[in-house]
Amino acid sequence: EIVLTQSPGTLSLSPGERATLSCRASQSVSSNYLAWYQQKPGQAPRLLIYGASSRATGIPDRFTCSGSGTDFALTISRLEPEDFAVYYCQQYLTTPFTFGPGTKVDIK
Amino acid sequence: EVQLVQSGAEVKKPGESLRISCQGSGYSFTNFWITWVRQMPGKGLEWMGRINPSDSYSNYSPSFQGHVTFSLDRTISTAYLQWSSLKASDSAMYYCARHSRPNSDFDSWGQGTLVTVSS
Numbered sequence: 001e002i003v004l005t006q007s008p009g010t011l012s013l014s015p016g017e018r019a020t021l022s023c024r025a026s027q028s029v030s031s032n033y034l035a036w037y038q039q040k041p042g043q044a045p046r047l048l049i050y051g052a053s054s055r056a057t058g059i060p061d062r063f064t065c066s067g068s069g070t071d072f073a074l075t076i077s078r079l080e081p082e083d084f085a086v087y088y089c090q091q092y093l094t095t096p097f098t099f100g101p102g103t104k105v106d107i108k
Numbered sequence: 109e110v111q112l113v114q115s116g117a118e119v120k121k122p123g124e125s126l127r128i129s130c131q132g133s134g135y136s137f138t139n140f141w142i143t144w145v146r147q148m149p150g151k152g153l154e155w156m157g158r159i160n161p162s163d164s165y166s167n168y169s170p171s172f173q174g175h176v177t178f179s180l181d182r183t184i185s186t187a188y189l190q191w192s193s194l195k196a197s198d199s200a201m202y203y204c205a206r207h208s209r210p211n212s213d214f215d216s217w218g219q220g221t222l223v224t225v226s227s
Contacts, residue, residue, distance in 0.1 A: 033211070037153075037214075039153075044203055044219055045153065045203070045205075045214075045217055046217070047216075093211075096157075096167075096170060097143070097155040097158075101152050102152045102153075
């Protein structure tokens with residue numbers, strides 16, 4: 001099973017600031033079989049990024065991703081009020097598909 | 109518009125059986141795998157497994173194998189998650205989601221079904 005680790009656990013920032021979230025895999029997630037999801041309280045998760053760097057439909061370009069192999073990062077260039085949420089990375093290279101524990105981005 | 113609509117919240121007793129549903133619309137139901145995800149209160153997301161609506165083939169996560177069963181009714185574009193004997197530890201929110209391709213991300217999610225198991 002591929003274990004995903006996310007850091008930090010919580011990121012406290014102000015609107016307009018830049019957020020960088022990290023996701024590390026216990027083994028290589030080749031061909032970038034990695035996705036990122038956003039979840040707000042009381043809502044279902046929403047796909048943000050797939051294939052490690054491609055934005056899903058309707059996702060603004062302030063969300064970007066980088067990385068390959070075992071180390072990936074999600075960057076939110078300038079935080080908008082609606083971006084404060086929990087973010088999960090997920091690998092779909094091999095089953096069981098696994099999620100990271102999440103990074104909560106909250107308002108400082 | 110692609111939509112996955114899940115059945116409503118359930119309150120059950122330990123040992124009871126339960127089946128929750130996930131109905132797809134706005135797309136060809138048999139062309140996209142359905143995955144199930146558990147979220148326990150205040151916790152993260154756990155992948156339970158998936159089912160292929162075209163042939164009913166299922167993958168289960170080892171953590172859930174033998175405790176839950178996936179099934180389908182293609183005539184009404186619906187996937188099901190069922191338990192034969194619930195435990196208190198099954199209390200959680202359960203989401204269905206659609207794979208955009210067979211081994212891929214989950215591009216559309218249901219609204220979730222809250223299951224509460226309590227004596």
